[in-house]
Amino acid sequence: MINKTSQDAITPLLPKEFAHTIITWQHQHGRNTLPWQREASPYHVLVSELMLQQTQVSTVIPYFERWIKVFPDLATLAQASEDQVLAQWQGLGYYSRARNLHKAAGYVMTELNGQLPATPESLREVPGVGPYTAGAITAFAFDKPAAIVDGNVKRLFCRYFGINGDPNSSAINRQIWTKAEEYKPHSNSRQYAQALLDLGATICTPRNPKCELCPLQQSCNALATDRVNLLPQKRAKRTLPTKDGYFALDVNANGVILVQRSANGIWPRLWCLPELSELPPRAQVHGSFKHVFSHYRLNATVINCTPSHATTRIPLEALAQYGLPAPIRKYIHTHVLEN
DNA sequence: AAACCGTGGAA
DNA sequence: TTTCCAAGGTT
Numbered sequence: 001m002i003n004k005t006s007q008d009a010i011t012p013l014l015p016k017e018f019a020h021t022i023i024t025w026q027h028q029h030g031r032n033t034l035p036w037q038r039e040a041s042p043y044h045v046l047v048s049e050l051m052l053q054q055t056q057v058s059t060v061i062p063y064f065e066r067w068i069k070v071f072p073d074l075a076t077l078a079q080a081s082e083d084q085v086l087a088q089w090q091g092l093g094y095y096s097r098a099r100n101l102h103k104a105a106g107y108v109m110t111e112l113n114g115q116l117p118a119t120p121e122s123l124r125e126v127p128g129v130g131p132y133t134a135g136a137i138t139a140f141a142f143d144k145p146a147a148i149v150d151g152n153v154k155r156l157f158c159r160y161f162g163i164n165g166d167p168n169s170s171a172i173n174r175q176i177w178t179k180a181e182e183y184k185p186h187s188n189s190r191q192y193a194q195a196l197l198d199l200g201a202t203i204c205t206p207r208n209p210k211c212e213l214c215p216l217q218q219s220c221n222a223l224a225t226d227r228v229n230l231l232p233q234k235r236a237k238r239t240l241p242t243k244d245g246y247f248a249l250d251v252n253a254n255g256v257i258l259v260q261r262s263a264n265g266i267w268p269r270l271w272c273l274p275e276l277s278e279l280p281p282r283a284q285v286h287g288s289f290k291h292v293f294s295h296y297r298l299n300a301t302v303i304n305c306t307p308s309h310a311t312t313r314i315p316l317e318a319l320a321q322y323g324l325p326a327p328i329r330k331y332i333h334t335h336v337l338e339n
Numbered sequence: 340a341a342a343c344c345g346t347g348g349a350a
Numbered sequence: 351t352t353t354c355c356a357a358g359g360t361t
């Protein structure tokens with residue numbers, strides 16, 4: 001092992017040295033050909049950052065490429081309908097992000113003359129832009145100094161500085177943000193931000209980190225004290241509650257009946273099989289599926305019936321133009337279209 | 340402050 | 351199969 005034996009022997013690099021070290025590493029080993037890096041325009045960065053919230057890079061890439069083709073600029077996006085926006089976002093999850101991005105386009109066009117601001121404070125006024133995304137846009141789109149703290153930075157800093165405690169608690173979160181502010185360089189902001197994310201994603205990973213390849217191994221507190229697998233502190237695991245759901249299926253040669261869901265709750269404003277409050281008596285069960293959300297499990301039963309209120313029958317060939325929840329689309333594909 | 344809000348990939 | 355969690359934000 002490359003551990004040092006004395007905890008006192010470990011001193012973190014000074015901010016200037018830290019930044020230089022990881023920027024040099026990023027140049028050789030970082031990610032530099034991602035789709036949103038080709039043209040790091042403010043709009044491209046905005047779209048990518050909203051899509052990347054709680055979503056892995058490999059998942060986002062095809063969505064980003066399609067999005068830019070359909071909505072090439074802020075003005076186009078601002079003029080699009082909510083349905084067009086949701087159709088492009090369908091399957092990506094956390095659908096409020098799509099509506100926030102749509103609102104953001106309108107906000108920037110009408111209130112900011114079409115120009116995204118270049119400071120975290122102003123960017124925080126944009127819908128869907130929180131503390132992380134504001135810093136990320138500042139650094140990636142404008143190459144200006146900004147602290148960024150996402151899951152990668154939390155993990156990297158908790159290990160590098162040996163920070164104990166729950167990184168999601170407000171106290172530890174503040175501590176990490178303070179470090180991020182203290183360590184942000186005054187130049188090369190874009191590459192520094194990319195270096196932080198690349199290190200977290202490829203070296204300082206949640207499990208089986210590649211410490212032997214890390215440019216910070218000689219000054220990492222967790223490595224020196226053999227606590228790499230103990231930091232950051234794991235959050236208590238949750239047991240997800242299970243809910244039952246019932247969906248009405250009415251399909252004929254003219255298409256399938258869908259309803260647009262409300263703006264609140266799960267799958268906001270997406271088009272879905274009509275949801276029934278309970279299992280109707282003498283229900284004809286067409287099929288079932290299970291689905292796991294971030295906060296509960298869904299056991300769904302699909303019932304053959306004509307819903308009393310729903311009236312929108314959508315031709316099967318037109319389904320792609322509507323935003324459907326991923327499991328609903330899958331069910332229709334496997335249990336309706338293939339029959 | 341804590342709950343809500345998706346989906347899929349990896350081990 | 352289970353478990354974890356990913357370029358978090360909003361309420």
